[in-house]
Amino acid sequence: MRVSRQMLVTLRDVPAEAEIASHQLLLRAGYIRRVGSGIYAYLPMMWKVIQRITCIVREEMNRAGALETLLPQLHPSELWQRSGRWQGYTAGEGIMFHLEDRQGRELGLGPTHEEVITSLAGDLLRSYRQLPVNLYQIQTKFRDEIRPRFGLMRGREFIMKDAYSFHATEESLQDSYAAMDEAYRRIFARCGLDAVPVDADSGAIGGAASQEFMVTADAGEDLILTSDDGLYAANQEKAISCPDDAAPLDVGEPATVETPGQGSIESLCKAQGWHPSRIIKVLLLLARMEDGSEQPLLVSLRGDQELNEVKLSNVLTRLLEQGVLGCHPITVEETGRQGLDPLPLGAIGPDLDDAWLEGARSWTTTFVRLADITATELDRFHCGGNSPDQHRCHCNWESLGGRPEGHDLRKARAGEACVHNREARLQERRGIEVGHIFQLGRKYSEALDSRFTNENGRDEAFWMGCYGIGISRLAQAAVEQHHDEAGICWPIAIAPFEAIVVVANIQDETQRALGEATYSTLLQAGVDVLLDDRKERAGVKFKDADLIGIPWRIVIGRDAAEGNVELIERSSREMRKLPHAEATSSLLRSLRP
Ligand code: ATP
Ligand code: MG
Numbered sequence: 001m002r003v004s005r006q007m008l009v010t011l012r013d014v015p016a017e018a019e020i021a022s023h024q025l026l027l028r029a030g031y032i033r034r035v036g037s038g039i040y041a042y043l044p045m046m047w048k049v050i051q052r053i054t055c056i057v058r059e060e061m062n063r064a065g066a067l068e069t070l071l072p073q074l075h076p077s078e079l080w081q082r083s084g085r086w087q088g089y090t091a092g093e094g095i096m097f098h099l100e101d102r103q104g105r106e107l108g109l110g111p112t113h114e115e116v117i118t119s120l121a122g123d124l125l126r127s128y129r130q131l132p133v134n135l136y137q138i139q140t141k142f143r144d145e146i147r148p149r150f151g152l153m154r155g156r157e158f159i160m161k162d163a164y165s166f167h168a169t170e171e172s173l174q175d176s177y178a179a180m181d182e183a184y185r186r187i188f189a190r191c192g193l194d195a196v197p198v199d200a201d202s203g204a205i206g207g208a209a210s211q212e213f214m215v216t217a218d219a220g221e222d223l224i225l226t227s228d229d230g231l232y233a234a235n236q237e238k239a240i241s242c243p244d245d246a247a248p249l250d251v252g253e254p255a256t257v258e259t260p261g262q263g264s265i266e267s268l269c270k271a272q273g274w275h276p277s278r279i280i281k282v283l284l285l286l287a288r289m290e291d292g293s294e295q296p297l298l299v300s301l302r303g304d305q306e307l308n309e310v311k312l313s314n315v316l317t318r319l320l321e322q323g324v325l326g327c328h329p330i331t332v333e334e335t336g337r338q339g340l341d342p343l344p345l346g347a348i349g350p351d352l353d354d355a356w357l358e359g360a361r362s363w364t365t366t367f368v369r370l371a372d373i374t375a376t377e378l379d380r381f382h383c384g385g386n387s388p389d390q391h392r393c394h395c396n397w398e399s400l401g402g403r404p405e406g407h408d409l410r411k412a413r414a415g416e417a418c419v420h421n422r423e424a425r426l427q428e429r430r431g432i433e434v435g436h437i438f439q440l441g442r443k444y445s446e447a448l449d450s451r452f453t454n455e456n457g458r459d460e461a462f463w464m465g466c467y468g469i470g471i472s473r474l475a476q477a478a479v480e481q482h483h484d485e486a487g488i489c490w491p492i493a494i495a496p497f498e499a500i501v502v503v504a505n506i507q508d509e510t511q512r513a514l515g516e517a518t519y520s521t522l523l524q525a526g527v528d529v530l531l532d533d534r535k536e537r538a539g540v541k542f543k544d545a546d547l548i549g550i551p552w553r554i555v556i557g558r559d560a561a562e563g564n565v566e567l568i569e570r571s572s573r574e575m576r577k578l579p580h581a582e583a584t585s586s587l588l589r590s591l592r593p
Pocket of ligand 2: 433435436
């Protein structure tokens with residue numbers, strides 16, 4: 001391919017819309033263009049990258065015995081009603097685009113395909129003899145993300161590989177899960193990515209295993225915690241740790257203290273000389289539940305700990321036996337809108353009376369009270385006095401009406417000891433989630449009544465797994481992991497071209513002729529090569545070549561008269577001056593060892 005025919009439009013300036021390096025570079029190098037919020041066009045070179053990734057994914061999925069299929073993107077609402085997800089996915093902050101057809105029937109644009117595939121499986125797979133089956137597709141997904149950002153990282157239309165497996169037994173599911181784990185490791189390694197598998201949140205369905213693959217990069221949206229002995233890695237949403245011990249507290253008389261202007265843990269500690277680990281802080285939150293109810297929560301944490309919202313949401317789902325759509329801190333304005341007296345924010349104790357909620361317009365009028373284990377394990381502590389500007393010191397749980405049940409609700413943090421080995425410490429890194437494998441169990445097959453006949457002739461719901469890879473996100477994650485100040489450094493396996501021949505001065509007949517000859521030699525050897533034949537200044541062409549990030553470059557310049565060229569590796573910037581025949585043979589040896 002010739003650059004003059006390539007529709008190459010590069011930008012010198014960093015586009016204002018792009019915050020992170022990979023997004024800036026993909027725009028500047030002419031790989032993608034924004035069409036709308038979270039909507040991008042993959043320009044021809046980007047499409048080649050996507051095809052390369054797709055090809056690797058397809059090979060590895062096929063090798064693992066999965067079957068490729070293609071499912072519809074228009075989903076009848078009825079299917080999602082049956083799984084119980086229609087409401088949650090379309091109302092409020094739900095992410096499913098949905099529409100009505102000319103007959104007034106509701107449809108959703110597929111954000112994921114559990115419903116469609118599970119109902120098909122129920123139809124097609126009748127006997128244990130047909131199992132296990134693993135079906136995958138590579139397709140555009142639609143999600144009306146609340147905050148689309150970072151280009152392809154969080155789009156509203158993006159390409160995903162999703163796979164779903166069906167099994168007669170849990171052991172068989174575990175086997176497929178392990179095979180997918182293996183396939184994913186191969187896929188990311190082949191794509192030239194350093195992707196770390198981490199324990200991931202699997203929602204409120206207890207027991208089910210789930211693992212995410214994280215491309216480590218500072219711009220990643222996820223926080224991952226890894227142990228320094230290399231044996232543990234988890235998304236912070238899921239991570240567990242041993243908390244630091246609470247500071248010692250001398251015996252003292254229980255008393256009420258005036259604490260004006262001391263509504264934060266920091267100000268309390270400063271004014272009262274208390275240690276944060278000896279204070280119980282109580283968060284006042286409102287959970288929006290799947291059935292439409294609005295549930296006020298009192299969540300008690302040790303003052304030096306932070307709430308993990310994912311853990312909270314899972315505990316709530318289990319306790320209330322329904323999904324949580326969202327959760328946020330209650331504000332003074334909101335209590336006003338409920339027609340309630342202002343709550344003593346900043347001085348709330350775990351025993352705040354339900355009477356505060358009496359007469360609320362739309363909220364449930366009793367608190368759900370939850371406490372983190374680090375809080376329930378404290379024998380003595382200080383806490384809010386349930387009236388403005390008052391706290392209670394040297395309390396114990398008995399004086400507050402009894403020690404509540406403790407749940408793990410806190411964030412594990414870097415520096416804390418690991419559960420598997422108290423000598424090891426957690427470290428934090430940021431990551432981009434490029435893949436997710438998940439043992440779903442029988443949640444969807446039961447909801448959609450998708451069943452097969454087992455060995456004993458009885459009907460049973462399938463055991464299911466699901467396995468996703470964000471293909472378009474992966475392409476950008478590769479840039480985030482492989483770039484320098486001059487541009488992209490594509491890993492060779494997913495680069496749009498393997499090599500580029502740059503003719504410094506195309507007006508110079510010797511250079512032009514050697515450029516053409518080198519280009520055709522490489523083409524004939526099967527190299528996917530680009531020839532920069534533009535009538536641009538050499539500097540412009542070198543800058544563009546750096547920017548677009550083709551792994552190998554042959555520069556034909558002044559030394560062409562002596563038959564010499566430069567061979568440059570983009571990532572290391574290592575340059576060798578060689579006779580042209582040696583340059584091409586050395587390049588071929590590197591590409592096809
Ligand atoms: P996230 O937590 O980042 O929102 P998710 O957990 O909702 O993602 P999954 O349902 O597990 O995503 O989807 C499988 C894969 O699809 C993810 O691992 C990710 O790589 C990719 N993906 C998900 N949402 C997007 C998006 N909005 N844009 C691009 N890729 C995405
Ligand atoms: Mg995920």
